[in-house]
Amino acid sequence: MAHHPIxxxxxxxxxxxxxxxxxxxxxxxxxxECEIVDISHAVQAFDVLDGAIAISQAYSYFPTGTxxxxxxxxxxxxxxxxxxxxxxxxxxxxxxxxxLSLVYAKEERIHVRHITSEHYFRQPVxxxxxxxxxxxxxxxxxxxxxxxxxxxxxxxxxxxxxxPRPKPAGENKIRAVVLKVDRFGNLITxxxxxxxxxxxxxxxxxxxxxxxxxEITSIHSAFAEGEPGxxxxxxxxxxxxxxxxxxxxxxxxxxxxxxxxxxxxxxxAAGKGA
Amino acid sequence: MAHHPIxxxxxxxxxxxxxxxxxxxxxxxxxxECEIVDISHAVQAFDVLDGAIAISQAYSYFPTGTxxxxxxxxxxxxxxxxxxxxxxxxxxxxxxxxxLSLVYAKEERIHVRHITSEHYFRQPVxxxxxxxxxxxxxxxxxxxxxxxxxxxxxxxxxxxxxxPRPKPAGENKIRAVVLKVDRFGNLITxxxxxxxxxxxxxxxxxxxxxxxxxEITSIHSAFAEGEPGxxxxxxxxxxxxxxxxxxxxxxxxxxxxxxxxxxxxxxxAAGKGA
Amino acid sequence: MAHHPIxxxxxxxxxxxxxxxxxxxxxxxxxxECEIVDISHAVQAFDVLDGAIAISQAYSYFPTGTxxxxxxxxxxxxxxxxxxxxxxxxxxxxxxxxxLSLVYAKEERIHVRHITSEHYFRQPVxxxxxxxxxxxxxxxxxxxxxxxxxxxxxxxxxxxxxxPRPKPAGENKIRAVVLKVDRFGNLITxxxxxxxxxxxxxxxxxxxxxxxxxEITSIHSAFAEGEPGxxxxxxxxxxxxxxxxxxxxxxxxxxxxxxxxxxxxxxxAAGKGA
Numbered sequence: 163m164a165h166h167p168i169x170x171x172x173x174x175x176x177x178x179x180x181x182x183x184x185x186x187x188x189x190x191x192x193x194x195e196c197e198i199v200d201i202s203h204a205v206q207a208f209d210v211l212d213g214a215i216a217i218s219q220a221y222s223y224f225p226t227g228t229x230x231x232x233x234x235x236x237x238x239x240x241x242x243x244x245x246x247x248x249x250x251x252x253x254x255x256x257x258x259x260x261x262l263s264l265v266y267a268k269e270e271r272i273h274v275r276h277i278t279s280e281h282y283f284r285q286p287v288x289x290x291x292x293x294x295x296x297x298x299x300x301x302x303x304x305x306x307x308x309x310x311x312x313x314x315x316x317x318x319x320x321x322x323x324x325x326p327r328p329k330p331a332g333e334n335k336i337r338a339v340v341l342k343v344d345r346f347g348n349l350i351t352x353x354x355x356x357x358x359x360x361x362x363x364x365x366x367x368x369x370x371x372x373x374x375x376x377e378i379t380s381i382h383s384a385f386a387e388g389e390p391g392x393x394x395x396x397x398x399x400x401x402x403x404x405x406x407x408x409x410x411x412x413x414x415x416x417x418x419x420x421x422x423x424x425x426x427x428x429x430x431a432a433g434k435g436a
Numbered sequence: 437m438a439h440h441p442i443x444x445x446x447x448x449x450x451x452x453x454x455x456x457x458x459x460x461x462x463x464x465x466x467x468x469e470c471e472i473v474d475i476s477h478a479v480q481a482f483d484v485l486d487g488a489i490a491i492s493q494a495y496s497y498f499p500t501g502t503x504x505x506x507x508x509x510x511x512x513x514x515x516x517x518x519x520x521x522x523x524x525x526x527x528x529x530x531x532x533x534x535x536l537s538l539v540y541a542k543e544e545r546i547h548v549r550h551i552t553s554e555h556y557f558r559q560p561v562x563x564x565x566x567x568x569x570x571x572x573x574x575x576x577x578x579x580x581x582x583x584x585x586x587x588x589x590x591x592x593x594x595x596x597x598x599x600p601r602p603k604p605a606g607e608n609k610i611r612a613v614v615l616k617v618d619r620f621g622n623l624i625t626x627x628x629x630x631x632x633x634x635x636x637x638x639x640x641x642x643x644x645x646x647x648x649x650x651e652i653t654s655i656h657s658a659f660a661e662g663e664p665g666x667x668x669x670x671x672x673x674x675x676x677x678x679x680x681x682x683x684x685x686x687x688x689x690x691x692x693x694x695x696x697x698x699x700x701x702x703x704x705a706a707g708k709g710a
Numbered sequence: 711m712a713h714h715p716i717x718x719x720x721x722x723x724x725x726x727x728x729x730x731x732x733x734x735x736x737x738x739x740x741x742x743e744c745e746i747v748d749i750s751h752a753v754q755a756f757d758v759l760d761g762a763i764a765i766s767q768a769y770s771y772f773p774t775g776t777x778x779x780x781x782x783x784x785x786x787x788x789x790x791x792x793x794x795x796x797x798x799x800x801x802x803x804x805x806x807x808x809x810l811s812l813v814y815a816k817e818e819r820i821h822v823r824h825i826t827s828e829h830y831f832r833q834p835v836x837x838x839x840x841x842x843x844x845x846x847x848x849x850x851x852x853x854x855x856x857x858x859x860x861x862x863x864x865x866x867x868x869x870x871x872x873x874p875r876p877k878p879a880g881e882n883k884i885r886a887v888v889l890k891v892d893r894f895g896n897l898i899t900x901x902x903x904x905x906x907x908x909x910x911x912x913x914x915x916x917x918x919x920x921x922x923x924x925e926i927t928s929i930h931s932a933f934a935e936g937e938p939g940x941x942x943x944x945x946x947x948x949x950x951x952x953x954x955x956x957x958x959x960x961x962x963x964x965x966x967x968x969x970x971x972x973x974x975x976x977x978x979a980a981g982k983g984a
Contacts, residue, residue: 239932384513
């Protein structure tokens, strides 16, 4: 099959302005046969972790060779570096502020370059919109099969943060957090089955999860298994424990939201008063 | 002309998360040369009728051979079946919950199959995101020209509901309903010219339509024919009577919304007090 | 390289309904290999100036030959004309209500035609949705390389308005306006460096800008140069003075919004009380 270039976009630009349209124009002007796919433009403004979650949850479904452009860039116009990270399957173009941290965590082999070859930029480069002037054109030239080593030297000191992980908080007690709230009002926590096997599947024991003003004592495997008004847990499609409800928004039912604490008590202690 | 595969997406996933991006990645991984078109991702959450309206209003404008993937799926992970409905011109991939009902009503010849060939699914299949794991890949293989009969056996007992229709409510009185409110605040009712010819065109007589706190006594043929502040009727582009205003939101002016009652009195009775 | 047709869409239709999907279906039915790119569908409803800003800020980044379809059309169904404007590089299809005014201002050579060749329309033409029935199919036939002169006669009396410009308001005082608020809450004013050189770069002198409840006395070149809570000016990527904050919404901090007055005092007077 002939090479079919695909570029994805993940930004906090929203869809209310011309920003995304301008980026797409720049890309198509360089590689007109490119298919441009939006992953999300609704990353919370300036929220690098939220952007890191979005790209890390979507990139791996795309065909090998896809170029992922990620722009959540509160440091635009400063000395923060533009980078190109290349794994075995994908290229990622982004500011060096940690927005690729969760990609680094999933990809065993990755090479990160500081993009310095300014002849691939759109000139003049503005100080406020590198999505249009730097990241879009670099992504387009990558889609056009320009070799990654032509964009700059490899670096090792790129910015990388760890996602917040659940923490022990006393005997049989764990403190976790709501990473994000999705469109349906599901609360996506940072708890994976590897973190707390006792919550899931055949190994499940008794437990009590407190989120907002609700105590959750059951985990189901499908949304429709919940009773009307019941708030319960589910192992969601992102690989995390989600606090959800059947045809209703758990965020509303619990009063919890992004950043809310999730308190988990396991075993016999779960039966006692908190 | 060479085969150019087109897949459309209609979901209640919104655009704030990575869900739609992940579905597109799955599709492009199977059929990279595919053009993916969003019909809407703003179907009201869990609202099967709203999804049925969206797909039924858009599908027929696409070229023959287009594959329409429709995911409004509150029963995901339960025993509700995934189905493939094929008309003379299109394939539709959806959960069997009635979301294709208004398509069935428009297409004379349609064959519906229960999708059981799991080797076309993305493995492992999650229990909460069949948009990514079932419907997107099946749509992609259809776009890749896999024969529809390979996906499963034909069924006759698929779920189908009737859209709400206007009902007689006494002499010369009809009770209708607001099906949806569009972006401009126009109230789309479920009244067609075939239902009440006396409202439209040359056959129009006197009438009075009550919606929310307004009485409507005129039907215009263009938005700009309305006086400032006037609420009036129009035969809209969806084929339904719409209650609208000129450069203003009728939903706001009437206090009515989705599901609001629309009361229509025809003829001499329209002149009298309600 | 082979001809690769690109059509962009700029509308006030929003993404909550099937409208944009229907337009895309119509285009693909005529030219299936077309790449359709959304510039924005969030133009403020009925707001021709807002649409004019959106298209004028994005069109020039696209490759030569791109067809730009612009539909902000409160006069749909009346006698307002559909037009085709052709510059050296692009075609624009739109209602003749001034929505292309800022394009006319940027393009030296432009030919405007009244589209009268109804055989290029989708029949029957509705009176409320010319996006689907007139502008989309005309755009598609243009993308299919139908000659522009086939769509109708050239006209000179097309509607054109001037964008609001900053005005002198006493000695060393200028009154400007907020043209729009972007996704980040940045206030985009109508002031360019050509209007007031004394605000920017090496020629910058002392000044005081009043917007909402804030006085601004500094202009930075990057968002991240602002102190927490500071409201300041920046020369934005649209070519206008923007009133912004670092990782915060200036609209909120100033209490100002679209249409708000921007008062600028230059030189020694800036130091005195207002």
